[in-house]
Amino acid sequence: MKPVDIAHSKSRNELVVTWEDSTASTYPVPYLRSWCPCAGCQGHGNEVKYLAAPEETSIGGLFEIGAYALGIRFHDGHDSGIYTWEWLRKIRAEAAPAGYKPVSYTHLTLPTIYSV
Numbered sequence: 466m467k468p469v470d471i472a473h474s475k476s477r478n479e480l481v482v483t484w485e486d487s488t489a490s491t492y493p494v495p496y497l498r499s500w501c502p503c504a505g506c507q508g509h510g511n512e513v514k515y516l517a518a519p520e521e522t523s524i525g526g527l528f529e530i531g532a533y534a535l536g537i538r539f540h541d542g543h544d545s546g547i548y549t550w551e552w553l554r555k556i557r558a559e560a561a562p563a564g565y566k567p568v569s570y571t572h573l574t575l576p577t578i579y580s581v
């Protein structure tokens with residue numbers, strides 16, 4: 466599944482990805498940062514980690530990486546995460562497994578996920 470549109474709302478501090486099947490996934494920026502896929506954030510274990518980022522986390526820039534991923538530079542300059550379409554599908558809130566405790570951001574309630 467690939468995105469057909471990626472919209473960054475600065476006022477809502479979120480990224481909205483519209484997929485080729487016309488569904489859309491909303492990612493608050495702190496949530497995205499919490500799921501940063503880079504080796505520095507994820508380490509070398511087998512378990513995928515959710516590292517809760519502060520709510521004021523924002524995006525400094527977005528860049529394309531080939532046709533398969535989105536690069537995100539956060540406000541603090543951290544830009545080593547390569548958010549592949551596959552990764553974005555995996556972490557979207559709608560796909561989150563049942564049973565996780567919800568955590569609320571200012572306008573959206575999302576599951577807290579510690580591993581996928």
Ligand SMILES: [Zn+2]
Nearest residue numbers: 501503506546
């Ligand atoms: Zn990272």
